[in-house]
Amino acid sequence: MAIYKNRIDLHMHTSSSFDGNYSAAQMTESAIAHELSTIAFTDHFDVDFYERHNLGIRQQTSYEDILSVIENYSHEIRILRGIEMGQPTYDIPLTEKSLERYEYDFVIGSIHNPRNQPDYGDFDYASLSQNEIYSMLDNYFEEELLLAKWNGFDTFAHLTYPMRYIVQAGRNDIELDRYGDITDEIFRTLVANGKALEINTSGLRQPIGKTMPTENYVRRFKELGGELLTLGSDAHFTDHTGAGIDEGYAIAERCGFEYVTYFKNRKPVQVKIEK
Numbered sequence: 001m002a003i004y005k006n007r008i009d010l011h012m013h014t015s016s017s018f019d020g021n022y023s024a025a026q027m028t029e030s031a032i033a034h035e036l037s038t039i040a041f042t043d044h045f046d047v048d049f050y051e052r053h054n055l056g057i058r059q060q061t062s063y064e065d066i067l068s069v070i071e072n073y074s075h076e077i078r079i080l081r082g083i084e085m086g087q088p089t090y091d092i093p094l095t096e097k098s099l100e101r102y103e104y105d106f107v108i109g110s111i112h113n114p115r116n117q118p119d120y121g122d123f124d125y126a127s128l129s130q131n132e133i134y135s136m137l138d139n140y141f142e143e144e145l146l147l148a149k150w151n152g153f154d155t156f157a158h159l160t161y162p163m164r165y166i167v168q169a170g171r172n173d174i175e176l177d178r179y180g181d182i183t184d185e186i187f188r189t190l191v192a193n194g195k196a197l198e199i200n201t202s203g204l205r206q207p208i209g210k211t212m213p214t215e216n217y218v219r220r221f222k223e224l225g226g227e228l229l230t231l232g233s234d235a236h237f238t239d240h241t242g243a244g245i246d247e248g249y250a251i252a253e254r255c256g257f258e259y260v261t262y263f264k265n266r267k268p269v270q271v272k273i274e275k
């Protein structure tokens, strides 16, 4: 049973994502069964994999499928037209041109890989030295800051994403303390631009066992003036729609947030957190 009312999950994938598994209709039916009031479909659009992932076609299929579930299920659940822009700063002209193709409600900004390299999930962290991992993370946070400054998204997704894989590889010798200044700068940039921070709950069902970012970052975002928070399960399977959303609401409350946010026509709508 859900603990909170008005449960909102603004991050989920369909089979239009390269790593998606279920249709938009199957995901929607699961979201209704999991007592969600509002969802956004946010299929991957990793700009630097445009050709490899055949994104010209996938983007169209994703958008058309979203329109179709809106038509068929809007009496039961609010469905938003979203997209997860991966690495938009690696090709800004292509990103901007692609976003203009359709009328999105909601755009997620993400970084999944270093420039011209595979996903952070594809590195063998067990065999890398501590210095090598820190140098990857130095680059990661620099890229996240560039993403924040680009500002063409609505929510800033899964900050600390590489840690999911670093911890999974058994590396307990990597700490993020040294990145406090740059994450503060990222948060100040989001606040100045009126952008949201995402609490991505997928880590709760993975070995890391924590949200991305963790509660201390959410609290810091609030301290620096952050007001807009989105929550997302990052579900790629029907079983995961709404997963961890109650825990995300609890983190938001503990950090002093009274509202969570969804976006309609790229404008934030605040929804009170209530049990």
Ligand SMILES: [Zn+2]
Pocket (backbone or CB within 6 Å): 084, 110, 112, 157, 158
């Ligand atoms: Zn992502």
Ligand SMILES: [Zn+2]
Pocket (backbone or CB within 6 Å): 011, 013, 084, 234
């Ligand atoms: Zn995602």
